[in-house]
Amino acid sequence: xxxxxxxxxxxxxxxxxxxxxxxxxxxxxxxxxxxxxxxxxxxxxxxxxxxxxxxxxxxxxxxxxxxxxxxxxxxxxxxxxxxxxxxxxxxxxxxxxxxxxxxxxxxxxxxxxxxxxxxxxxxxxxxxxxxxxxxxxxxxxxxxxxxxxxxxxxxxxxxxxxxxxxxxxxxxxxxxxxxxxxxxxxxxxxxxxxxxxxxxxxxxxxxxxxxxxxxxxxxxxxxxxxxxxxxxxxxxxxxxxxxxxxxxxxxxxxxxxxxxxxxxxxxxxxxxxxxxxxxxxxxxxxxxxxxxxxxxxxxxxxxxxxxxxxxxxxxxxxxxxxxxxxxxxxxxxxxxxxxxxxxxxxxxxxxxxxxxxxxxxxxxxxxxxxxxxxxxxxxxxxxxxxxxxxxxxxxxxxxxxxxxxxxxxxxxxxxxxxxxxxxxxxxxxxxxxxxxxxxxxxxxxxxxxxxxxxxxxxxxxxxxxxxxxxxxxxxxxxx
Numbered sequence: 310x311x312x313x314x315x316x317x318x319x320x321x322x323x324x325x326x327x328x329x330x331x332x333x334x335x336x337x338x339x340x341x342x343x344x345x346x347x348x349x350x351x352x353x354x355x356x357x358x359x360x361x362x363x364x365x366x367x368x369x370x371x372x373x374x375x376x377x378x379x380x381x382x383x384x385x386x387x388x389x390x391x392x393x394x395x396x397x398x399x400x401x402x403x404x405x406x407x408x409x410x411x412x413x414x415x416x417x418x419x420x421x422x423x424x425x426x427x428x429x430x431x432x433x434x435x436x437x438x439x440x441x442x443x444x445x446x447x448x449x450x451x452x453x454x455x456x457x458x459x460x461x462x463x464x465x466x467x468x469x470x471x472x473x474x475x476x477x478x479x480x481x482x483x484x485x486x487x488x489x490x491x492x493x494x495x496x497x498x499x500x501x502x503x504x505x506x507x508x509x510x511x512x513x514x515x516x517x518x519x520x521x522x523x524x525x526x527x528x529x530x531x532x533x534x535x536x537x538x539x540x541x542x543x544x545x546x547x548x549x550x551x552x553x554x555x556x557x558x559x560x561x562x563x564x565x566x567x568x569x570x571x572x573x574x575x576x577x578x579x580x581x582x583x584x585x586x587x588x589x590x591x592x593x594x595x596x597x598x599x600x601x602x603x604x605x606x607x608x609x610x611x612x613x614x615x616x617x618x619x620x621x622x623x624x625x626x627x628x629x630x631x632x633x634x635x636x637x638x639x640x641x642x643x644x645x646x647x648x649x650x651x652x653x654x655x656x657x658x659x660x661x662x663x664x665x666x667x668x669x670x671x672x673x674x675x676x677x678x679x680x681x682x683x684x685x686x687x688x689x690x691x692x693x694x695x696x697x698x699x700x701x702x703x704x705x706x707x708x709x710x711x712x713x714x715x716x717x718x719x720x721x722x723x724x725x726x727x728x729x730x731x732x733x734x735x736x737x738x739x740x741x742x743x744x745x746x747x748x749x750x751x752x753x754x755x756x757x758x759x760x761x762x763x764x765x766x767x768x769x770x771x772x773x774x775x776x777x778x779x780x781x782x783x784x785x786x787x788x
Contacts, residue, residue: 362561363394363596364401366554372546376522382544384515384523386537389548391705392597392625393555395526396420399495402524406491414489417441423499423704426657430502435474435510438492442481446488452480471503475510482518490521497527499704508536515542555594562596563588566603574611583615591623597703598625601632601690608686629709632689633717644668645688648681648699650718653710654725656775658698666736666768667729727783733776740769 367373367387375381389395399418406416419437422428428437443449456477481487500507515523519542527533529547537543548555563585571581584606592599602621609617622631636645647668652659659667661678670681685692685699691710693702701707715721745765746758766773 360562360565361401362565363558364398366551366558367398367402367546368405370546370551370554372544376524376544382515382542383519383521384511384525384537384540384543386543386545387524387526387548388529388533388545389526390529391708392595392703393548394558394596395548396495397596399493399524399526403493406493410489410491414491415442415445415487416491416493417445418493419495421494421496421499422700423496423501424655424658424701424707429500431500431504431507431510432470432474432502434494434500434507435471435478438494439474439478439481442490442492448486449481449484452477452484471506478510478514479517482514482521487520492521492523494523494525496704497525497533498530504532505536508533512536512540512543515540552594559592559594559596559599560589563592563599566599570603570606573607574609574614576611576614580611580614584618587618587621591621593623595625597705598623598628601628601702604690625705626709629689629691629706632691633713636687636689637717639687641684641687644670644684646717648685648688649691649710650714650725651729652692652699652701653707653714654722654729654779655771656778657771658695658700659771660697660767661694661699662767663771664699666772667732723783725783726779730776730779730783733772733779736769736772737776740765741773 372381372385376383376385387395387398399420403416403418406414410416417438418441419434420428421434427433439453443453456473494511497504497507511523511525514521525537529549537545567581567585567588570576570584576584588599588602602618605621606614606617620631620635621628636642636649639645648664651664651667661681665678665681682694685694690702691706692699694700710717711722714725718725746761748758
């Protein structure tokens with residue numbers, strides 16, 4: 310829950326800006342704060358929930374204990390392949406650090422997500438960490454206030470933002486009143502804008518301010534290893550080198566998920582045991598595979614569970630391929646393919662209303678959000694709906710579809726951008742009009758505008774912001 314007086318950092322694009330809540334006088338609200346806790350909860354939910362038995366092994370890992378207790382390197386890098394539970398590990402570490410330190414230390418965290426411009430750029434990472442840090446220790450607010458009073462809101466926007474936030478961050482790290490502080494960043498590989506600048510900043514901060522500790526996660530990318538793996542003050546835990554811990558954690562996760570499935574679907578003891586054995590035999594130490602299969606079984610009647618279960622091959626790519634085949638053979642194949650293509654091509658997660666405006670729905674269901682939610686459930690567990698927005702259940706699902714798009718659609722990515730560009734123009738042409746909020750007063754400050762219900766821009770907001778991006782991405786195709 311947000312405190313009454315809070316700090317809000319926007320990001321580039323539609324959410325650029327900065328806000329400090331009550332007790333700050335002259336700095337007014339510009340845009341909403343990053344919903345870090347909500348993102349964390351959504352990640353837990355979309356990936357099967359947080360099970361302490363599945364992450365507690367890392368709390369006893371020697372590299373982690375050296376980092377946490379014994380004056381080891383100030384930075385710890387947790388690295389591993391997709392689906393190995395990195396995000397769940399960091400969620401568990403955040404919870405454990407918060408619980409064990411109470412009000413004696415700061416725990417600031419950020420989760421990168423490639424398909425969301427609010428969370429996929431280095432500037433957003435620094436903003437989010439600062440927001441989380443100052444929310445914990447409000448006396449640090451003066452460092453932000455001083456810079457903001459000097460330069461105004463332009464300080465936190467466009468090309469100046471990263472440098473400005475870096476300076477503020479450095480000043481805070483040098484503050485003698487700073488409590489013990491832990492910074493946690495998940496999925497650095499999903500920071501697609503200015504990743505190298507962020508890595509350079511982390512390296513510099515780790516070496517210059519060793520009283521603050523950093524823990525970060527990413528895939529085993531050579532580009533990241535070049536900048537982190539050779540640093541003397543960064544230790545690493547490679548999940549593939551801890552197969553016994555990962556296997557045991559996945560088995561605990563399977564036990565928990567099967568128990569929930571058995572209760573929800575009222576499995577007989579025989580069916581429950583067969584599901585449990587199949588998951589144990591085929592999971593290959595991958596949490597995500599287990600979660601995806603269990604989600605499919607949750608949508609399957611108990612008497613068809615065995616038959617359905619036999620259709621799930623081991624390995625993420627094989628499972629994704631099987632899901633695509635099932636979609637292709639279904640009655641909703643055309644509609645599901647449209648939804649997957651639009652979600653893949655979009656520059657940020659679309660709301661249900663926005664998604665509806667980009668696909669061709671059956672006539673009787675053209676604006677039925679409940680119907681579209683059911684169709685999304687039919688998209689082979691590639692997608693999930695969080696806070697009314699459609700997003701990929703995991704980055705590996707998006708990566709797979711990126712590779713398979715030409716075969717699935719019979720068209721290229723530029724062709725899809727061209728289609729979305731043209732559709733965006735149609736959406737804006739049919740929706741936009743002068744004084745769309747009926748303000749009747751030219752020059753009204755945006756800060757005083759109350760969005761009407763229903764919002765006449767609900768279906769067109771994405772098109773208004775991103776039509777030109779789709780045009781640029783499809784320009785040579787259009788030629």
